[in-house]
Amino acid sequence: MGRRMNTASLLSYWTFRYLLILCIGLLVVASAAVxxxxxxxxxxxxxxxxxxxxxxxxxxSGDGSMPDVSPALDDLIAKRKRFFNLNDELCVTITGDGGLLLYNDRTLSPEEIRKRLNDDLSAPADPDIVTVSTPIVNDGGKTIGHVTLLQSKKALTYIPNENRLLAILLIGIAVLGWLTIYLLSRKLSRPIRQVAEAARQVSGGSYDIRLEGEWREREIGELIGSFKEMTSRLKQLEEWRSLMMAGITHELKTPVTSVIGLVHAVREGVVKEKEADEFLDIALKETERLQTMIADLLDYDALAAGFVKVRRDRLDAGALIAEIVHQWNVMQGEEGCEAVLEPTEPGMTIWGDPLRIQQIVVNLLNNSNQAKAPDRPLNIAVSLVSGGWFVEVAVTDNGYGIGESEREFVFERFFRGERKRQRIRGLGLGLTFSRMLARAQGGDLLLLHSSDEGSRFALRLPMHPSASDKAT
Known part of the structure; x- marks a missing residue:
């Protein structure tokens, strides 16, 4: 046995992955923004x-050889730091010619300043320090000193308010994004959970399911609608299957019971001589009927399993159908209804298996013969029409037709209409088997129309290329 894969709900699966992707994306954006x-x-x-x-x-600056440092400079520097929003760690130094330290704003001691700057106190000696140096020029244009501002790189880029704002924005976006995908996933997963639960009920044999809610999404609505339709169909088919199985059991049991009763009567001497022969003839007919039903079951199972080989020969459709109709009329005898083959155009060539085509057409003719209405003589017409890629063999009768509620199920296995069940024994596999044979040859079998005035079935078979070339 294979190892069972751990699964998660749709809601948790997608929300977790979306949050993970969102956080990674926001982390990249935050790094770039910082x-x-x-x-x-x-x-x-x-x-x-x-x-x-x-x-x-x-x-x-002045007109002398040394900078003119005023006592009011401290107050000016403090005001400018506040005005320019500069960090309190900013240190201001004024040096004279030769690097003589004339002034510092007491942010750093002279010893610390000399450690962090070069010999003339105009450039940084520490890589973590950033300096801005401006020469002091007297009125004569001579450089008499330098004003140097030094500050650490860390203090220079320290922006607590902006960092907090950025963090709040990114966290807000992450929470909002997660909440959005959570609500969307929850909305999408709800109908899927309902369908999954309904599917479990159906697999358990319960078809009375309820899928509540109004879904604005077209795909979700189609999913719910299709599942409801499928469930209704399955329920109906299950009910019919039970009825059909009961009918099949009855159909198979009836001839067996009749044969046993008839043979037992002959064996016990209840009937003798001529009457005994009649009983044996009836038993033989019932046995043949039972054999036919069993053969139908075996043929259906063999074709459904793919064990029946279907040939694809080039056939003259007109000649083949004419021969099939003629043989069927001969088998009906004088009292049976005669099928009429309508005039057909020559040269209609098809691909197919002549034996399987005969099975399908004979079954359609037999069904038409069994559909005789009691209030009028039965007429059966067979016609051939070419149409595009196929040749259509249509069998039309004026029988009692198929009920409106039964028409969509006539090709279902074991399905038999109410009227047919009352009049004729059978398993309800004829049309199912015939459609399977038609499709195995690349064609199809269709019910074109049916009413109280009669029915029309059509067998469509693929046309041979040479015939289709002539048709075009």
Missing amino acids: LWVRQTTMDDRMRMMGLLSQEIADRV
Whole structure:
């Protein structure tokens, strides 16, 4: 036995996978967004630091050889940090010629500043530090010092508010996306669960199912409608199967019972001489009828299992049907109804098995003969018509016809109409077997119409290519 695969419900299966894909996608988007925001923030702050550095350099420049550092510079730098929204870790230094440290805003001590900058305090010595340096030029155009702003890269790209907002947005999108797919999957899985439960009921033999709800989706509505129709059909077929099996049992049991009774009467001497011979003749006819029914069952099973070989010969349709109708008329004798073959056009050539075609046409003729209406003489007409890829052999009678409620089931196995069950014994396999033979030859058997005025069946057989070329 194979290992049973672990399965999950449609709802959990798709919601989990959608959430997983959504989270991976949002993670990629979040990573790209964070990198972009950090880079943009860093560029903006570097620009702000450059503006601040330039403003300070302009304020401390003069006409002397050293920068003019005012005591009010601390207050100015504090205001500009708040205005430009710069981090408190930003350190401002002013150096004179030769790297002499003239000013720092006490964010870092002089010793820490010298560790993080180069010798002239104008460039970073620490790779984690970013600096912006602006030369201080006096009125004579000579560089008399530098204003250097230094800050760590981490502090430069630190954006807590933006990160929180991005996290809230991504979490909100993930929750909203999961909720959407959850509700959609739940809505789609509900009718499927109902159909699955109904299918379990049907497999258990219960056909009284109820599928409630209104479905706006066309595919779901078609699924529910098709399942209801299938269940109704199965229920009807199951009821008919029970009735047909009871009928078959009765049909097979009746001749056996008759034969036993007749033979027993002869054996016990209840009847003698001429009457005994008559009893034996009746028993022989019942035996032949029983043999025919058993042969029908065997033929049907053999064809359904694919054991019957069907030939595909090139045949003259007109000559073949004429011979079949003639033989059937001869078998009817003087008291039987005579089938009339209507004039046909010559040269209609078909593919098929002559023996199987004869079986089908004879069965149609026998059915027409059995459908004789009591209030009028029976007329049976056989006609041949070519149409496109096929030749149609139509058998038409003016019998009592087939009831409207029974017409769609005439080709079902073991189905027999109410009138036929009352008048004639049989198993209800004739039309089923005939259609199977027709389709095995590449054709079909159809009921074209039926009413109280009679019925018309059509056997369609594939036309030989040479004949179809002539027809076109």
